[in-house]
Amino acid sequence: MxxxxxxxxxxxxxxxxxxxxxxxxxxxxxxxxxxxxxxxxxxxxxxxxxxxxxxxxxxxxxxxxxxxxxxxxxxxxxxxxxxxxxxxxxxxxxxxxxxxxxxxxxxxxxxxxxxxxxxxxxxxxxxxxxxxxxxxxxxxxxxxxxxxxxxxxxxxxxxxxxxxxxxxxxxxxxxxxxxxxxxxxxxxxxxxxxxxxxxPLPAMEADPLPLPSLTRTAPIRPHRLQVGAEGGWIALSTWLSALLQARGEDVVRVKGVVRTPAGRLLLQSVRRVVQPPEILPEGADLPGPAPEEGTLVLIGRNIDEDRLARSWAIYGA
Structure with missing residues (x-):
């Protein structure tokens, strides 16, 4: 450099x-x-x-x-x-x-x-x-x-x-x-x-994975879901777990900041694996724009935003 x-x-x-x-x-x-x-x-x-x-x-x-x-x-x-x-x-x-x-x-x-x-x-x-x-x-x-x-x-x-x-x-x-x-x-x-x-990487000899010819698939796009700025953490975590189990191949990534009794939680998942939520300190000087609480970003394919919102409205009511 x-x-x-x-x-x-x-x-x-x-x-x-x-x-x-x-x-x-x-x-x-x-x-x-x-x-x-x-x-x-x-x-x-x-x-x-x-x-x-x-x-x-x-x-x-x-x-x-x-x-x-x-x-x-x-x-x-x-x-x-x-x-x-x-x-x-x-x-x-x-x-x-x-x-x-x-x-x-x-x-x-x-x-x-x-x-x-x-x-x-x-x-x-x-x-x-x-x-x-x-x-x-x-x-x-x-x-x-x-x-x-x-x-x-x-x-x-x-x-x-x-x-x-x-x-x-x-x-x-x-x-x-x-x-x-x-x-x-x-x-x-x-x-x-x-x-x-x-x-260290594993110290063993191994064959490469097969690399099949790829076919065209639907594009991966980001989608927003309003889940509410306060409360509902138990309902949200249960609903999200159910969604990922059912649609984990389509919902590639989820991330967002939600308000819970423990404070602001940074929520993230990859496919069906939900990462341990991280508490964001209140009033901290975080880099970039302030977090938009109560909004989840779901990144994936074949996602219908309206259907997703209706599902959460029923579950989170």
């Missing part, structure tokens, strides 16, 4: 990975360890309700790009934000930051973002893609590679791959996943991390 600075261009780190890969958790640990302390963080959320920025309290500065994936609907917004940062950090403010780290949405193709920077005459002159880092969920990664073209494209674009949540998968399954990643991205460095902390 220092070489890039001496060349007069600001380094850009692209952090990618499929929905639920653990990008914010991984980045949160890096910030806690002092890495990227002088990087400006850009957090891209496909949904209009930002949530991931709430995990990045250790960042020096966070800018949220919400309401569109940075490699497609949000391309213009991303390009404008990057140009603004370049202007801000030139002249008297040159050296104020060491670089930019872009945490992409789980629906983004890092290769398309790198191509956007290279094709823009201003950004190509002012930025250099220093690293493309992609996270892969040890538990859900194998099924994603078997069914999702985007998951493969993300890995193929990576210069460094991190297998996350290895404790949730069998060692042999993780070893096979790692072998598959080496096949898809032969030049990438591969490591593993649990809650952001580096851990």
């Amino acid at each position: 220092s070489d890039a600075r001496r060349g007069g261009r600001l380094p850009l780190v692209i952090l990618g990975g499929f929905l639920g890969a653990g990008k914010s958790t991984w980045l949160r640990h890096q910030l806690h360890e002092g890495r990227f302390a002088r990087h400006l963080l850009l957090v891209n959320e496909a949904a209009e309700t930002p949530v991931d920025n709430l995990l990045l309290g250790g960042a020096a500065e966070v800018t949220v790009l919400a309401g569109g994936c940075a490699c497609c609907e949000g391309r213009a917004q991303l390009a404008a934000a990057l140009r603004t940062i370049c202007e801000r950090t030139s002249g008297a403010e040159a050296g104020a930051i060491e670089g930019i780290l872009l945490e992409t949405s789980g629906l983004a193709d890092p290769g398309a973002i790198a191509a956007l920077v290279a094709a823009d005459p201003v950004l190509a002159r002012r930025l250099v893609v220093a690293e493309t880092l992609v996270l892969v969920d040890a538990l859900h990664g194998p099924s994603q590679l078997a069914t999702e073209p985007l998951a493969r494209a993300q890995i193929e674009a990576a210069g460094r791959l991190v297998v996350t949540k290895p404790a949730a998968a069998e060692p042999e399954a993780t070893a096979r996943l790692a072998a598959t990643l080496r096949l898809l991205a032969p030049g990438a460095e591969i490591s593993a991390a649990e809650m952001g902390e580096q851990v």
Whole structure:
């Protein structure tokens, strides 16, 4: 990165990975360890309700790009934000930051973002893609590679791959996943991390997973569900568990902030796995926009928002 600075261009780190890969958790640990302390963080959320920025309290500065994936609907917004940062950090403010780290949405193709920077005459002159880092969920990664073209494209674009949540998968399954990643991205460095902390990959020989030909599927889209700003936590948790059991293949990701007797809870799930809710401190200076309490973001395919709202209205009444 220092070489890039001496060349007069600001380094850009692209952090990618499929929905639920653990990008914010991984980045949160890096910030806690002092890495990227002088990087400006850009957090891209496909949904209009930002949530991931709430995990990045250790960042020096966070800018949220919400309401569109940075490699497609949000391309213009991303390009404008990057140009603004370049202007801000030139002249008297040159050296104020060491670089930019872009945490992409789980629906983004890092290769398309790198191509956007290279094709823009201003950004190509002012930025250099220093690293493309992609996270892969040890538990859900194998099924994603078997069914999702985007998951493969993300890995193929990576210069460094991190297998996350290895404790949730069998060692042999993780070893096979790692072998598959080496096949898809032969030049990438591969490591593993649990809650952001580096851990060893399984030390065993394993065959790559089969990679079947992929067929066209319905697009994955974000959806909002109003569940109420106060109360109803028991009903909500029961309803959500039932929904994920019934529609876990379609509802890829759920995240949101809800009010409970214990305080504000950050609620997240990946497929049918609900992560332990995290209490957000009251009155804390959280990076980016304030959380929108009582709104869940459900990201998936074949989701009917009206039907979802009617289901919750009946259950949560």
